[in-house]
Amino acid sequence: MALPQLLPNRPLINPNYKLSFSKINLTSPALPFPRHSHSHHIHTHVRHRYPSFTLNCSSNENSSNTNKQNQNQNDVVELPLFPLPLVLFPGAILPLQIFEYRYRIMMHTLLQTDLRFGVIYTDASTGTADVGCVGEVVKHERLVDDRFFIICKGQERFRVTKIVRTKPYLVAEVVWLEDRPSGIGEDDLEGLANEVENHMKDVIRLSNRLNGKPEKETGDLRRNLFPTPFSFFVGSTFEGAPREQQALLELEDTMVRLKREKETLRNTLNYLSAASAVKDVFPSSST
Template identity: 80%
Template sequence: MAFPQGMLIPSASSSSSLARNPSLKPGKLPSALNSHPKFRSSPVLSRRRKPNCLRCSASSFSEKHHTNSPKSDDVVELPLFPLHLVLFPGAILPLQIFEFRYRMMMHTLLQTDLRFGVIYNDAASGTAEVGCVGEVVKHERLVDDRFFLICKGQERFRVTNLVRTKPYLVAEVTWLEDRPSADGEEDLEALANEVETYTKDVIRLSNRLGGKPEKEVGDLRRNLFPTPFSFFVGSTFEGAPREQQALLELEDTATRLKREKETLRNTLNYLTAASAVKDVFPSS
């Protein structure tokens, strides 16, 4: 599920907080990375929607829990893909890989644990320091040595040190987990239910404005606990990658849900006004 491009209108306070609060700005890797011309923009990778003839490998991600999750103080080395998109835990990411250095990476990953780091990159803010592990759950290798992948988001990580830049990026990372809310009385279930209601209303009005049949939106929670549900909602904010990056970096589920609620409420107000104009001026 994704909102139409350009339909999501982040609130003014959400947008300004990116510039005002350093903790919400996409961070940067060591200067050796951002000064390197090869890594100031995304690598030559593209998304592919429907790969065929895919081979499967097991995925360790649980929709409700991370079983045997690594500890937050563990330091490991991880190959990185800088991309102009944000991957969330639990989200599915189709990719086509054709650049030589990333084909080399794939050959290595297929012999090891099939996990790599997806990290947001853009020309304005450089490369973020917080990303999400992508695990290859299906892959197809073509005769010209390109790869089609289906990846699933796993744990979040923070880059602590750049190990090397050639032939592809490898960094030392530590794992990132949500901390208990500062307000211990915060009702996460109630917040998640409010966010689900706003999301359903946004989908309904988006479909109406797009000329699609209006129908009841089904269960979006799917028994997800508040934290994975907050990641699911963030993954639907397509077209606003910097806002997605800010959501990914937050380490408090309640704060993430509140920010999503505010963004969805502002989006709903915009869609309601647009729907009213359409009712008055149908031809427009």
Template identity: 75%
Template sequence: MALLQLILSPSSSSPPHQPSINPSTSAPTTLNPNWKLLFGPPLVFRSLLSRRFQRLSSLRCSASSFPENHHTNQPKFDDVVELPLFPLPLVLFPGAILPLQIFEFRYRIMMHTLLQTDLRFGVIYSDAVTGTADVGCVGEVVKHERLVDDRFFLICKGQERFRVTSIVRTKPYLVAEVNWLEDRPSGNEDLEELANDVEGYMKDVIRLSNRLNGKPEKEAHDLRRNLFPTPFSFFVGSTFEGAPREQQVLLELEDTATRLKREKETLKNTLNYLTAASAVNDVFPSS
């Protein structure tokens, strides 16, 4: 399968967070294998964007269910609450859909508890290099299937973001105290204009990606689907599969304008790369 390259700006090379949680336990297995993609040269990451864009509907959060203040039962953001955590080698964004398979005993215990409570847990990025991040996203179980061997298949939807303030316990699974995060006002920034610019670059990236992959250059219409700028910025971040550290940076940003600008720069660099690749392909079709 052909992989699309996204070109990161120099400022995108490392995430701003300092890992604060280092559980020795292994994470549950996710059904999405894209995090295993190999990375290319410095400042370049590979992503299955073309595949992801073909199934936008699976990640789409409608404007009616995910407005600017996206969760109808949104907690007070000065609250400190306890939250069970799933460390995973991927990043969950508000509004995104995440399928999971739960088979480890400790996480099956957690699932039994969640099914009797509010079905909400924290998904937090973790890898062997950077450790475990201190900012994550709540995953709410919207569908589940319990198998005869007590494994679980879950479909989760991202809700509000959180920052870990302290670890309450590590056994049988991680539980942490967290504060909720929300974006600060973006001042005089024109968020609508920024969101429209990002949407435009996404459409061009999709078109050229399809061309390079030998697919029809169909125009991608209305990627925003009436999303407000903040949830749209999370949606864009969720499409950057294969680059979890960059996704973590986007998740941690607390300013919608800054997030959209960073995404715009990444998509712009990617478009420049695809344009050059397309030109080479026109001259040397066999390559």
């Protein structure tokens, strides 16, 4: 179900915005990858080339300068980068199929080192972002033709400060990003996270109703997560809106991130409520 423009004041959001609460759907029509019928694997193909590797390191100069001042020189590390048209969040699971030659080389290197690389968002119109998320390989399978199936898990966020080399694959110097204190009490932050969780439950309930699925009690979506990792989980469910996801990933304040997610979910609820009312009046119409 394609939803209309939900955030008119934020031009980055995809007009085909939708929410997924089960897992990241890497075969979404919003991503330039073909669909597959394999039920036991989700394969993300990376055959296409990226013609430009100019990162937007100067797009937020003040923020970048602040981060550089707050980081010690010892915190600067080199990290191989994997540009993809999707956003990886800390804690999220990302399955990939690797068969482009340069990334097969990268995988051979990773398997002999620390199994960590940087996933960074890129698209044709905005280029490559300068903030990404480390993906750690937690499972891999090497095939006879030297392709790899891998499953990686999102770890810490980083900001690119310098491109070290571009061949055979991107390697950059990065500094780590962490959320700053929000300046509000812990109880207030917990309350905001609970509001976001309730909005998510309402979205699931209305979505199921519109899709003709049985309405059942939604379980614990927070799963005892603290507000910051929960805010990353919420962002990972905003399927089909990678630019909005990238904006959420770059925020360095948990409260601001949760407020933005709450607004998005509230707009989604408004749409679903209107669609549900139309369906009640015209039961035979398609929503």
